[in-house]
Amino acid sequence: MGEEAVRDFKEALHEDRVYLFDGAMGTMLYSKGVYINRSFEELNLVEPRLVQEIHRAYVKSGAQILITNTFAANRVKLAARGLEEQIKEINYKGAKIAREAAGEDLYVAGDIGPLGIRIEPWGPTSVDEAKEAFKEQAEALLDGGVDLFVLETFSDLNEIHQAIRAVRELCDLPIVAQMTVADDGNSSYGTSPEIFTKRLDEWGADVIGINCSVGPRVTLETIEKMVPVTRKKLSAQPNAGYPRNIDGRNIYLASPEYMAKYAKRFIQVGVKFVGGCCGTTPEHIKAIANEVKALSPSRKISVTMVPEDQRPQVQPIPRREKSSFARKICEGRFVASVEIVPPKGCDPSGVLQGVRLLKEAGIDAVNIPDGPRAMSRMGAIPLAAIIEREVGIEAIFHYCCRDRNLLGMQSDLLGAYALGLRNILIITGDPPKMGPYPDATAVFDVDSIGLTNMVRQMNQGMDIGGNPIGKPTGWHIGVGVNPGAIDLDREIKRFEWKVDAGAEFAVTQPVFDVEVLKKFLKRIEHCRIPVIAGIWPLTSLRNAEFMNNEVPGVSVPPPVMERMRKAEGKEKAREEGLAIAREALMEVMELVQGVQISAPFGKVQYALDVVEGIER
Incomplete structure (x- = not known):
């Protein structure tokens, strides 16, 4: 025309x-x-x-x-x-x-x-x-x-x-x-x-x-x-x-x-x-x-403009005031947390017993994974709330994007905040085919970067639609990172995006090769946030092989595998795995601001043995 x-x-x-x-x-x-x-x-x-x-x-x-x-x-x-x-x-x-x-x-x-x-x-x-x-x-x-x-x-x-x-x-x-x-x-x-x-x-x-x-x-x-x-x-x-x-x-x-x-x-x-x-x-x-x-074309509609809404000026909660764990990091203290896997059933008593030992030992926080390795367990949010209420130690619950849409995530996190939780570790999550339910379908509405953006927006007093939610949340936002990723360039680029999205601290996959961690930290100096290194005390050669081959994102280097191979017998293997973990801990203390120690098979004493006698 x-x-x-x-x-x-x-x-x-x-x-x-x-x-x-x-x-x-x-x-x-x-x-x-x-x-x-x-x-x-x-x-x-x-x-x-x-x-x-x-x-x-x-x-x-x-x-x-x-x-x-x-x-x-x-x-x-x-x-x-x-x-x-x-x-x-x-x-x-x-x-x-x-x-x-x-x-x-x-x-x-x-x-x-x-x-x-x-x-x-x-x-x-x-x-x-x-x-x-x-x-x-x-x-x-x-x-x-x-x-x-x-x-x-x-x-x-x-x-x-x-x-x-x-x-x-x-x-x-x-x-x-x-x-x-x-x-x-x-x-x-x-x-x-x-x-x-x-x-x-x-x-x-x-x-x-x-x-x-x-x-x-x-x-x-x-x-x-x-x-x-x-x-x-x-x-x-x-x-x-x-x-x-x-x-x-x-x-x-x-x-x-x-x-x-x-x-x-x-x-x-x-x-x-x-x-x-x-x-x-x-x-x-x-x-x-x-x-x-049939309508009269001369009909006029009276439109009354309303003034632009005046959104309340929201003052985000300062990081050091978000949680005790956040305050310790802001003060430059070296923090220690222990990862506790949720129970497969509905009884948390065994977990609570172990967490009480951690509190008595001076551990700063408890990490709770969300459906680790795509397995069905008690939810991380309710377990974190139970732990904080019953034991009085702060929890860092992992929250993965798998099997949730954006609106469901927002509802979960508003509810979790109302329960008193403040520390969150955001991860994308493993697909179900990595777990025992290969026929289960997966929902990945967003990845960890998108979810980090959403949580930051909640911290600014808005939901994902840009609507005010009243009092802003004060989430202390953590993200996962893998220093040993096969495609390290992509991993670093994603880390940069996570920082831009609002991440305040990062937790690594288990570190078995400190040189790998050093190289990674050097490459993220331009966007550095506090990094907490993952530490895993191996318990046997089989455990090392399992970690190396079946846990997504984890790599156990040949020298470590050889040390575990030479450790004959159950007790010697445990001692060697403990020694490897303690050596890694001592080396990373000068590089990072904390450690997250895993408790293999739910045995918290393994984790406590790693930090025993080490001044933080």
Whole structure:
């Protein structure tokens, strides 16, 4: 439609009339025999007539803005199907197909959806990398002649920000920025409509809206919360209700008449752009078009702007005040902790008996692993709370990312903080196939870097959605590190990211070769935080072989293996393992700020023997 059409659409933003988007593309393709295990976007190249047939059906139904068949046509999602080298062609062709169907009278919106991966601060992909991925797609759509961009079905506010940045670096075409929400009207990250509406407004979206989600009712309730906080135009493209599984197929049951009734309600509260998402068809759009025509285009909606919310000034808790363990580290004291594996059952009495011995011996804290080696045991959080309550020694509970999503993690940690826990060691976690349950599935919503970012945000008084949580938490944040990693460059880079994310101390894997630790410490001098070295007293040659071959991230060097091999008999092997551990302890004392000593087989006396007689 050229420059003149672009100006026309910008003018259309200010016209006192309603515009109608089309409906679902994926639903229509599926109804025509295209299976969901196929790339719908690839059809722009291999079956363009089919795509155009659907566009034309929406034109006939009354749609005024056609959305290109490019929702998942970004490099990340296309790479999963081996199509990443065709990204420009797929997007360019998608725009051209829609343009041919739209003719000179209708508008074409370039469709951009999420990348399908976590970006920082929750994932390893940087914001700039995400922006470049969106920019690559947007550039091809721009070349294809789109009149505006629709950024839709985003849950992560940070991700849609990068999409907006990408488009703005290329052009000044209008941007429709649409979030998707859950039943409560918040994004899956917990971001409220009031917050994400303000942010999208600040970032330069021309139209702000809701699409997909769970149906028109929730969409309307969410839009009503958005109206008072922006003067930008609003859009609504809900699903045709919540999908029901009938004979193995997801069926959307909201009728065209039901959707049209809600379209009228959308417009009555101030929405200018209406349409449909999953489950909607040309019949739905036709019904909406008829309902829209019946409305008076001169109807004006009174929008009362509310002042920008004044977030309370949150003062983070100083590190030395977070816990006794944190204070000792801040004072430069050499700390000693002992790792205690949780029981397999629900009785902690045996663990408590051992922990009392540790307290009497002057140990500073107890470390509690979280599902070590992907095995099912008592949870680290409840055991840590029981230990602090019953014994009165501080606990450092390990918290791994496996088998938890972001919202679940946030709930766990808020509860743990309410129980009085303050020290946390954040780890990504071992996959279940390393444990005795190889058929168990794993959930890795984020890794340890993303979780560290989340905990730091809680320490600043906000949840993952950017919503205030009231009084900030005061977590003393620790992370794991492996000085003997096979890919040390990658390990150091991840350590740097952990420090940037908010890590305050680090605990290493068991150290059997001090020279390896020295080299690692030298390489992290530029981002050094207090390091606590792991010490493991070997009990036998078999134990050494097990550590070397079956414990992720642990390497026992040949000289140590040889010493254990020469130690004949159970008692001599134990003595030799103890001697190796004490030698390592003495050597690392000048290098690090503390040690974490493991108690093999739950026998705390092994750990106490390592530190016996050594001045700290």
